Amino acid sequence: MKSPTANARRQATTPPTNGHAKEAPVLYEQAVENCALGTLVLASSNPAQWQWIVDRMMARLRPSLFFDLANRKLFCHLSELHKNSKIDPTLLVASLKTAGDYGEVGGSAFLSKISNAVPNVAHADHYVDILEEYHDLREAWQLTEQVRDCITAGQSSTDVWGKIEQQLERERTGGFGVGSIRSFADMKRKKGNQTLMPSVIDQIGRQGETMNIVSATKIGKTWFTHMLALCIAVGREWLGFPTHKGRVLILDNELHETTLVHRISQVADALEIREAEYINQIDVEAYRGRLVDIHKIAERINRIPPNTYKAIVFDSLYRFSPKGCDENSNSDTTEIYNVIDALAARMGCLAICVRHTSKGSQTAKDVVDVGAGAGAQSRTVDAHLVLRHHEEEGAVVLAAALRSWAPLEPMTLRWTFPIFVPATDLDPLALRPDRPRKLPKSKAEVGSPLEPGWTAQSFVAAFLKMDPQPRVSIIAAALEKGISERRSSALLSAAESAGLAFLWQGGDRRQKAFANRPQTTLGIVSESAE
Numbered sequence: 386m387k388s389p390t391a392n393a394r395r396q397a398t399t400p401p402t403n404g405h406a407k408e409a410p411v412l413y414e415q416a417v418e419n420c421a422l423g424t425l426v427l428a429s430s431n432p433a434q435w436q437w438i439v440d441r442m443m444a445r446l447r448p449s450l451f452f453d454l455a456n457r458k459l460f461c462h463l464s465e466l467h468k469n470s471k472i473d474p475t476l477l478v479a480s481l482k483t484a485g486d487y488g489e490v491g492g493s494a495f496l497s498k499i500s501n502a503v504p505n506v507a508h509a510d511h512y513v514d515i516l517e518e519y520h521d522l523r524e525a526w527q528l529t530e531q532v533r534d535c536i537t538a539g540q541s542s543t544d545v546w547g548k549i550e551q552q553l554e555r556e557r558t559g560g561f562g563v564g565s566i567r568s569f570a571d572m573k574r575k576k577g578n579q580t581l582m583p584s585v586i587d588q589i590g591r592q593g594e595t596m597n598i599v600s601a602t603k604i605g606k607t608w609f610t611h612m613l614a615l616c617i618a619v620g621r622e623w624l625g626f627p628t629h630k631g632r633v634l635i636l637d638n639e640l641h642e643t644t645l646v647h648r649i650s651q652v653a654d655a656l657e658i659r660e661a662e663y664i665n666q667i668d669v670e671a672y673r674g675r676l677v678d679i680h681k682i683a684e685r686i687n688r689i690p691p692n693t694y695k696a697i698v699f700d701s702l703y704r705f706s707p708k709g710c711d712e713n714s715n716s717d718t719t720e721i722y723n724v725i726d727a728l729a730a731r732m733g734c735l736a737i738c739v740r741h742t743s744k745g746s747q748t749a750k751d752v753v754d755v756g757a758g759a760g761a762q763s764r765t766v767d768a769h770l771v772l773r774h775h776e777e778e779g780a781v782v783l784a785a786a787l788r789s790w791a792p793l794e795p796m797t798l799r800w801t802f803p804i805f806v807p808a809t810d811l812d813p814l815a816l817r818p819d820r821p822r823k824l825p826k827s828k829a830e831v832g833s834p835l836e837p838g839w840t841a842q843s844f845v846a847a848f849l850k851m852d853p854q855p856r857v858s859i860i861a862a863a864l865e866k867g868i869s870e871r872r873s874s875a876l877l878s879a880a881e882s883a884g885l886a887f888l889w890q891g892g893d894r895r896q897k898a899f900a901n902r903p904q905t906t907l908g909i910v911s912e913s914a915e
Contacts, residue, residue: 412522413452414515416502421446421512422456423499425463428506429472438509443467444570450516452523459490510574517576546687550731581789585617585695585735587627588790590768592695593729595722595736597763599756600772602741604781607640608803609772610700610739611652617696618666619658624783624798624807631666631695631734636682638672638704645669648803655804668694678707679724692733699725700739703757712758722765738766747773748816752786772798774817781805782813839868841880845901849880853889853898 425442428435443464451457462480466472474496481487491498528549535545572578582591590596598613600606616623620630637645653663682705686697699705702721703712710717722738729736743757753763755771763769767788772781775797784795799808847866848859856877863873877899880886888897889904 410526412526413519415453417512417515417519418451418453418456419499420503420508421516422459422463423501423503424506424509424512425460425472426474426477426496427500427503428509430474432471435506438506439467439472441570442509442513444568445513445574446516450513450520452519455490458486462486513574514576521576542688543684550687550727583629585629585631586613586623587629588793589626589770589785589787590735590737591789592733592735594767594789595725595729595738595765596768596770597738597740597756597766598770598772599740599742600781601747601774604772604774605800605805606739606772607700608648608652609805610698610737611635611649612656612804613737614667614696614698615649615653615656615658615663618663621656621658624796624805629695632693633667633696633698634686634694635667635669635698635700636672636705637669637698637700638675638677639701640671641673642669642671645671651803655801672704677705679705679721680707683724683728686728686732689732691731694732694734696735696737697728697732698737698739702738702740715759715761718759718761719765722761726765746817747771748818752784775811775813776815776817777811780808780811782816784813839872839876841876841883841885844873844876845880845885849886849899849901851900851902853891853900853904856897856899859899 421442425439428438428442432439446460446464448457448461448464451460459481462477462484463472466476466480470476477496478487478493481490490496531548532545535548582593584591585594598606598610600609613623613628614633614635615621617628617631618633620628622628635645640648649667649669650660653660679699682699706712706717706721710721712718725736725738728734740762741757742755747755752771753769754760755773756762756769763786768790769786771784773784774780775782779800781798781800782795783798785793787793795813797808797811797813798805799811844863848862859877860870860873863876864870868876877886881888881899886899886901887903889900891898
């Protein structure tokens with residue numbers, strides 16, 4: 386004959402306990418829940434040998450992992466005892482009786498039953514793994530019910546996907562609310578955290594990460610990016626880095642559709658990739674001439690099932706900026722990358738953002754400082770790839786700052802239209818030197834009358850005579866000697882100020898003439914010259 390407590394337990398498990406609909410499948414195993422609780426009780430009886438098992442289980446378990454209400458209450462009592470002192474059968478019974486839960490959990494008969502049902506306390510982790518799996522399945526079922534209710538209620542697709550995103554984010558954080566703190570042990574044992582995210586480009590980028598490709602305008606970064614996209618699409622090495630095959634989505638807002646078709650085909654031909662290999666592996670959206678910001682792009686991508694793409698390319702990122710966004714604002718830049726991060730995480734892809742450099746030379750800058758706009762554009766990504774001019778014409782240096790990989794040595798590439806190829810014969814440290822800063826023309830061309838070479842005295846000796854000559858004739862003679870017009874004018878003015886050259890006035894005041902002596906009237910020297 387079954388005990389009354391058994392009936393109480395059966396009644397407790399029949400109704401839905403986690404908000405499931407009545408037709409929901411029974412996503413739990415009573416025996417596993419019993420063994421997990423029994424292991425806690427049994428291991429606590431020998432703390433010298435098994436206390437570490439109790440501590441490890443308590444680091445992973447939480448009330449929501451238990452589907453049965455009675456089991457959940459029993460675990461809460463065990464957890465409180467573990468926090469305050471230790472799990473002891475006598476203290477456990479007293480705690481249950483004080484709270485009025487002793488009969489509901491099954492009494493002494495059930496406590497003895499779960500202890501005797503444990504085959505080996507060494508299976509503790511396995512029990513917890515099964516509880517977590519059933520919990521995740523219950524969460525997934527609950528989500529499907531919520532989505533169905535949203536659709537039935539006539540909500541928009543954006544609202545439906547928003548609901549899904551909320552639940553996925555909750556699952557990614559382990560179901561903990563704001564303000565809760567997880568132990569590292571719990572994080573480490575969470576399903577999926579035992580290995581790093583799969584690689585898309587070995588040594589550079591993984592699924593769920595974001596990456597920048599930055600270079601000066603017209604250096605060839607779009608060709609460079611199309612090379613990468615094609616290599617990922619067919620699973621071919623890219624510049625010596627293995628890639629993992631998967632579909633690629635290119636979102637381009639700078640080129641026309643005809644240009645995109647022509648370029649991608651050109652790059653594929655140069656890489657000797659047959660059209661049949663990539664034609665159904667790459668999707669392209671051309672947004673040139675259409676005002677589509679990153680938020681509208683996110684709405685569109687969120688309608689696509691996760692894991693559809695291995696990589697998504699945003700070329701060029703600045704054109705996806707929302708209205709009023711300041712490229713030089715760290716907060717605005719971070720907001721854009723937060724949207725892209727969420728897309729990469731949900732889609733399980735590598736997000737590749739193509740960016741421009743700021744104006745001027747990039748040679749003296751650190752890799753993370755290369756890129757137009759706020760510094761957050763390099764700090765928020767997992768891989769920051771930079772292309773800079775090499776001192777040899779037609780060559781560039783690829784450098785990278787990486788988060789989840791070992792540091793990457795710079796490498797030199799040679800531009801062989803329409804692709805880049807490694808140039809191992811070139812020194813990657815030989816970046817194109819900064820161009821000398823140009824002086825204002827007035828100084829660069831005129832120079833100083835005192836510098837070696839032409840001076841006011843030598844200029845007068847070479848080009849002025851006792852008889853007056855038109856100014857234009859003097860300048861023309863100086864030009865023949867390689868002196869620029871601007872410098873000749875300055876030397877002549879300096880000579881006049883020093884009393885070495887003299888202006889002669891004729892009938893036409895617009896026509897200036899100079900001589901190396903003062904102007905005279907009827908052969909008499911003017912008073913101003915005395």
